[in-house]
Amino acid sequence: MKRLRITHATRYEYAHPVRFGPHRLMIRPRDSHDLRLLSAVVDIAPAAELNWYYDVFGNSIATATFKEASATLSITSELLVESFRQAAAENEPDAAWLRFPLRYDEEDIVDLGGFLASGGAMPALRAWAGRFAREGGGLLTLLGDMSRTIRQEFRYEVRHEENTREPEETLLRGAGSCRDFAALFVAGARTLGIAARFVSGYLFSSLDAGAGSASTHAWAEVFLPGIGWVEFDPTNLPVATDRRIRVAAARAPWQTLPVAGSFTGAGNDFLGLWVGVSVTEA
Numbered sequence: 001m002k003r004l005r006i007t008h009a010t011r012y013e014y015a016h017p018v019r020f021g022p023h024r025l026m027i028r029p030r031d032s033h034d035l036r037l038l039s040a041v042v043d044i045a046p047a048a049e050l051n052w053y054y055d056v057f058g059n060s061i062a063t064a065t066f067k068e069a070s071a072t073l074s075i076t077s078e079l080l081v082e083s084f085r086q087a088a089a090e091n092e093p094d095a096a097w098l099r100f101p102l103r104y105d106e107e108d109i110v111d112l113g114g115f116l117a118s119g120g121a122m123p124a125l126r127a128w129a130g131r132f133a134r135e136g137g138g139l140l141t142l143l144g145d146m147s148r149t150i151r152q153e154f155r156y157e158v159r160h161e162e163n164t165r166e167p168e169e170t171l172l173r174g175a176g177s178c179r180d181f182a183a184l185f186v187a188g189a190r191t192l193g194i195a196a197r198f199v200s201g202y203l204f205s206s207l208d209a210g211a212g213s214a215s216t217h218a219w220a221e222v223f224l225p226g227i228g229w230v231e232f233d234p235t236n237l238p239v240a241t242d243r244r245i246r247v248a249a250a251r252a253p254w255q256t257l258p259v260a261g262s263f264t265g266a267g268n269d270f271l272g273l274w275v276g277v278s279v280t281e282a
Helices: 106-115 123-130 139-153 167-173 178-191
Strands: 002-020 023-028 035-045 048-054 060-066 070-083 196-204 211-224 228-232 244-250 270-281
Touching: 002 196, 023 035, 023 070, 023 244, 035 048, 070 244, 106 211, 123 167, 123 178, 139 178, 139 211, 139 228, 167 178, 178 196, 178 211, 196 270, 211 244
Parallel strands: none
Antiparallel strands: 002 070, 002 270, 023 060, 035 070, 048 060, 196 211, 196 244, 211 228, 211 270
């Protein structure tokens, strides 16, 4: 178990004071058996009123409303969590009962809903996903192969845009960010009839010296009968799950953006965005 302090700072800068519309904040993780939330503090300037609620997936959301105009918007979230180590699924042997094709029972199909919907996958995506399908083959092996293939055959790109590319575009480019890779993995799994969801949060490196580099991150989870939601990270080598701090899980990438909102001002008022994440042992 690690006790961690996570600071996530977002700063927007404008040429002139602008008015801010409501902002949707997705920066507070949920308690679970692998992550215990001890405290969560949000500091916003200019001052905002926060209204908290749960979305359809049970993620914790805050809507921030503003009264003052400003040339800057600063949102800082500080979390204190306990993270519990678990083995990475890609390193685990196949469970004997999990074979391809996967068949969920009727109750699971109802509850999984959109996590199973492939959305009319394009031929290129179906062909790519079909590379991993072996009748009677182990599902964990299949999913591990898909994750490793993205990691090994695709070029990683640092992209500062908030959008996530469509899986077919990532296939065509042979490159993408962690969000693009996670979306491709989710789409590939669903094409094969495996329920999958998109996850966002934080990834940090070694804390042997008391502090480590960290960043926002995205990965995927699949639902496997008898096991539950299992993590796969197509961007990084398999690591114990206490290196990833889950904040939100949803059907689609756009539903997990940490900060989303609008402003009213001139078209060229927006100057830039800065995001910083740090993790230290507490």
